[in-house]
Amino acid sequence: MKTTRRATASSPIRGRRALPGGAAADAAPRHPRQHRLPAMTAPREWASPEAWRILRFLLVGGLNTVFGFAVYGLGLALGLAPEIALAVAFVVGVAFNFLTTGRIVFRQSRLGLLPRFIAVYCAVYVMNALALRGLIEAGLSPLVAQLILQPLSAALTYLLFRHFVFTPDASPAGGPPRRRP
Numbered sequence: 001m002k003t004t005r006r007a008t009a010s011s012p013i014r015g016r017r018a019l020p021g022g023a024a025a026d027a028a029p030r031h032p033r034q035h036r037l038p039a040m041t042a043p044r045e046w047a048s049p050e051a052w053r054i055l056r057f058l059l060v061g062g063l064n065t066v067f068g069f070a071v072y073g074l075g076l077a078l079g080l081a082p083e084i085a086l087a088v089a090f091v092v093g094v095a096f097n098f099l100t101t102g103r104i105v106f107r108q109s110r111l112g113l114l115p116r117f118i119a120v121y122c123a124v125y126v127m128n129a130l131a132l133r134g135l136i137e138a139g140l141s142p143l144v145a146q147l148i149l150q151p152l153s154a155a156l157t158y159l160l161f162r163h164f165v166f167t168p169d170a171s172p173a174g175g176p177p178r179r180r181p
Helices: 050-077 084-103 113-136 144-165
Strands: 016-018 022-027
Touching: 050 084, 050 144, 084 113, 084 144, 113 144
Parallel strands: none
Antiparallel strands: 016 022
């Protein structure tokens, strides 16, 4: 069954329904039980901008997580204490994460946002390090403990980024701050 849209006043031919792409179909009567599916000309029509932002955050977060986890694992392999390895992973990852998260997820990468970005990272680091120590003392290995904490840290980080760092009033990708009307 082809999906169609209703004809509009601007439809080129009367009595025909407009199809995606400007084509038209005859306006034949439909059977009462025949259901119409909504026409989607672009995949973005079915999701809100916030849903797309969260999806981008998850994808970029996956990339950032792999990068940070690799640095953390390397630190452990080099004999660093778990908290020190975590600190090194955070410090090394901040620049990489600021660029990927700022540009790809929130479409903002103005350097003026970096202090707030770092403040969020520091807050998440402290909470993560405390929880990490607790899980290690409970008998988990440092790698497994951090793997358990990662989704919680990611959710907290998104919320803090969205409401504290990359706010709607912050500037788009290097431009001047937006002014509210």
